[in-house]
Structures are given as C-alpha cells and as structure tokens.
C-alpha cells in the first residue's frame with residue numbers, strides 16, 4: 305500500500321491541492337508530535353501567514369461549539385474556507401446536535417469544489433504540554449493549505465488554554481448568564497486577552513446582568529490603562545447560538561477587530577507574540593525532557609539516590625544535575 309506510506313512532503317502537497325485525507329493524516333502526525341510534526345511545521349511555514357486566526361474560549365457548556373457551528377455555516381455561505389480546531393474535550397464537535405449541523409454544512413457545499421470547511425477535534429491526551437506544542441502547528445498547517453479563518457475552540461480553564469487563545473489574532477471569550485462568569489473570567493486572566501466578549505444564552509434570564517458586570521470590569525481596566533494604548537475597547541455581543549441569534553453580530557465584531565489590527569499596524573505584533581509563545585512552549589518542553597533524561601542517566605541516578613539517602617541535600621543534587629544538563633558532553637546514551 306504505497307498510499308499508506310506516502311512521505312510527508314507528498315502528503316503536504318496533496319493537502320495543498322485540497323485532498324482532505326492527506327490533511328487529516330498530517331494533523332494526526334502533528335498531534336503525535338516529534339520529528340514528523342516538526343518536519344510538517346517546517347514545510348508549512350513558508351506557505352502560512354495568510355489566515356485570520358480566531359481563538360474562542362469560555363467555560364465548558366458555554367455554547368462555544370454551538371456558536372462555532374453557526375459561524376462555520378455563515379462563513380461557508382459567504383464563500384470563505386473556515387477550519388476549526390476544537391481542543392475542547394468536554395463537547396467534541398463530533399457528537400450530538402453539532403454533528404447534525406456539520407453534516408448539513410458539508411453537504412451544503414458544492415461537491416465539485418469539495419467541502420469548504422474542515423473541522424478537527426484535537427485529543428489533548430490529558431497533558432497540556434502536548435497541547436501547547438500541537439496547536440500552533442495545526443494552525444500553521446490549516447493556514448498553509450489555504451484555510452481562512454482558522455478558528456480554535458478551547459476551554460478557558462488553564463494557563464495553556466488562555467495562552468493559546470491570547471496568541472490568536474482575535475480572542476473571543478464566551479460567557480453565559482448565571483454562573484458568575486464575568487468574575488471567573490477576570491480571575492482566569494481572560495479579561496486581559498479578550499478582544500471581544502460574547503454573552504451567549506441571551507435567551508436565558510440574567511444575560512443583561514453579565515453584560516453590565518463585564519462592562520463595569522472593562523471600565524475599571526480602562527482606568528488602569530489597559531485600553532489606553534490603542535483606544536480599543538472589547539465589544540460585548542449578545543447571542544443565542546442555540547436559537548441562531550446574534551452569531552452574525554459576533555462575526556461582524558471579529559472582522560471589525562481584524563480591521564482594527566490592520567489599521568493600527570498591530571497584526572504583526574500579534575504574529576510576533578504568537579511566535580514567541582510557540583518558541584517558549586517548545587523550549588520549556590525540551591528542557592523538561594532534558595531534565596527527565598538527566599535524572600534517569602547513570603550519574604543522575606547516583607546523585608538522586610544520594611539525596612534520597614539524605615547524604616546530600618536536594619539542592620546539592622539539583623545543582624549537580626543542572627551542571628551536567630547544561631554541559632555539552634561527549635557521553636552517548
């Protein structure tokens with residue numbers, strides 16, 4: 305089966321030519337990480353840089369996937385080619401009502417042109433390190449093969465998720481009534497990274513309270529100078545993704561934010577920030593791997609057991625390991 309073992313550059317060219325299967329294979333490799341993922345990133349790099357990257361975050365159950373489905377339908381209808389990377393394990397886009405929407409979206413496209421949207425759920429395998437590495441690569445790949453916009457859906461709980469969304473061109477934070485979401489978002493640092501707020505489930509009571517709370521918090525952050533750099537105040541858009549209300553306004557605000565980035569010449573700053581975030585994540589991962597490797601090396605094991613037997617202090621053992629770690633050695637193994 306020659307197909308099964310197609311080399312990566314061939315898969316990449318096929319994906320660029322619109323072959324969905326090839327793109328799917330590449331995404332699986334990106335997810336796994338390692339040398340093949342790096343090779344894909346290097347291939348994609350020169351072709352990437354055209355897509356509007358939009359991060360959408362919020363608590364589990366806020367309605368992110370429902371909203372994303374609506375946006376994808378709109379974007380396809382408008383002739384765009386949206387890709388979605390869903391790193392939200394709580395409601396994968398492969399399930400339930402969302403799947404129904406998706407089939408409809410895909411079937412609604414001209415089969416001769418192939419499907420216009422590509423939706424992919426990314427397994428996080430329970431460790432956030434993998435996520436921080438795989439997401440930028442998957443986004444780059446979507447961008448390089450011609451998808452625009454690239455939407456990342458992620459739960460806004462951990463630092464990695466906040467980082468991922470904060471590194472997008474446009475960061476959308478989804479809130480809902482009655483969960484103290486505005487306060488939670490503030491705690492999670494989402495107020496700082498948000499370019500746009502969506503109060504979803506506006507069909508439910510309390511939506512106006514959320515809008516008011518948010519608005520007050522934005523006033524406060526304005527007073528502390530956060531908006532003063534560019535004069536941009538993140539708008540608050542009311543929506544009911546389930547009922548199909550407000551999603552048009554959401555995308556209008558997303559587009560307006562992109563226009564703001566272009567007007568103020570700050571899109572390149574986002575791009576630089578994204579690269580820094582990616583390089584830092586890779587660096588931290590490499591150092592973490594090196595630390596594990598060092599600890600299981602013969603001399604590392606020795607220093608470690610000395611510390612375990614309380615012959616030396618843990619600080620001493622750490623210093624020794626660090627010295628070995630930072631020293632280029634000829635040791636092979």
Ligand SMILES: Nc1nc2c(ncn2[C@@H]2O[C@H](COP(=O)(O)OP(=O)(O)O)[C@@H](O)[C@H]2O)c(=O)[nH]1
Pocket residue numbers: 362363364365366367368369370371392394395504505506507508543544545546547
């Ligand atoms: N009442 C109401 N329910 C909604 C709305 N949007 C989504 N939901 C429901 O909220 C639940 C979670 O939605 P989902 O899109 O999976 O949320 P996610 O975890 O943020 O991706 C589902 O049962 C949706 O049908 C809305 O605007 N109003």
Ligand SMILES: [Mg+2]
Pocket residue numbers: 368369370392394395396397457
């Ligand atoms: Mg979801």
